[in-house]
Amino acid sequence: MLTVRGLSAGYDAVDVLHAVDVTARAGELTVVLGANGSGKTTMFRTISGILRPSAGSVEFDGTRLSGLPADGIVKAGLAHCPEGRHLFAKMPVEKNLLLGGYVRRRNRRRVHELLAHVYELFPVLHDKRHHPAGTLSGGQQQMVAIARALMSDPSLLILDEPSMGLAPLVTAQVLDAVAQINRDGIGVLLAEQNAQAALRIAHHGYVLAEGRVVLSGTATDLLDDPEVREAYLGV
Ligand code: ATP
Secondary structure, three states, rough: EEEEEEEEEEOOOOOEEEEEEEHHHHOOOEEEEOOOOOOOHHHHHHHHOOOOOEEEEEEEEEEEEEOOOHHHHHHHEEEEOOOOOOOOOOEHHHHHHHHHHHHHHOOOHHHHHHHHHHHHHHHHHOOOOEEHHHHHHHHHHHHHHHHHHHOOOEEEEEHHHHOOOOOOOHHHHHHHHHHHHHHOOOOOEEEEOOOOHHHOOEEEEEEEEEEEEEEEEEEEHHHOHHHHHOOOOOO
């Protein structure tokens, strides 16, 4: 379980995230909704140790993450799939994936199991494993980014807007894969613009506005909430 308490963070000593409390329970899918600039990326980057918090704490399965280096956080079981994918475009798909397994390199057997598992989840990546990642379609590149994060053998996967820039049909495929990953027992913390599709696969959700949690509840409660329906579901 991930417990974020009173978390504040920002850029150049200016906080854009203000005293945020968020919990992502083990094995559940937790969605974070919010307009552009509401602080979702800043929250995720702070949880995974890329940004330093100015206040508050992040605990994962009882271990305090704040202060650990980013690779220590990955080793603790938390993988961050960033917005914008950040693949090595000229490197073959499989090399990109193996880089994701770098923190587990001492256990070669496990790395091979993980690779077989991500190819099962995304068969097209197996077909294209020798192709440079940059030659794949947008949806396939997003699959590489998710698969690379899974290669670190996480118990919690943090996914920042995986459907960014994708056509509706491809978005649906990516979110189906996210739901499958969660059914396989991996907890997911997901930021997603497609609020309705995200809430349908989620257990719990939070709504961020201007760096603060303004609403939270079960996915069903949020789907029924008049404010959420008006602001995020266009109903
Ligand atoms: P988006 O969906 O656009 O990524 P978001 O909810 O993830 O939105 P953040 O990216 O966390 O929001 O941005 C929160 C605030 O922090 C915004 O006002 C943004 O302009 C600011 N911000 C983000 N990145 C930086 C940066 N590198 N330097 C300075 N300010 C930043």
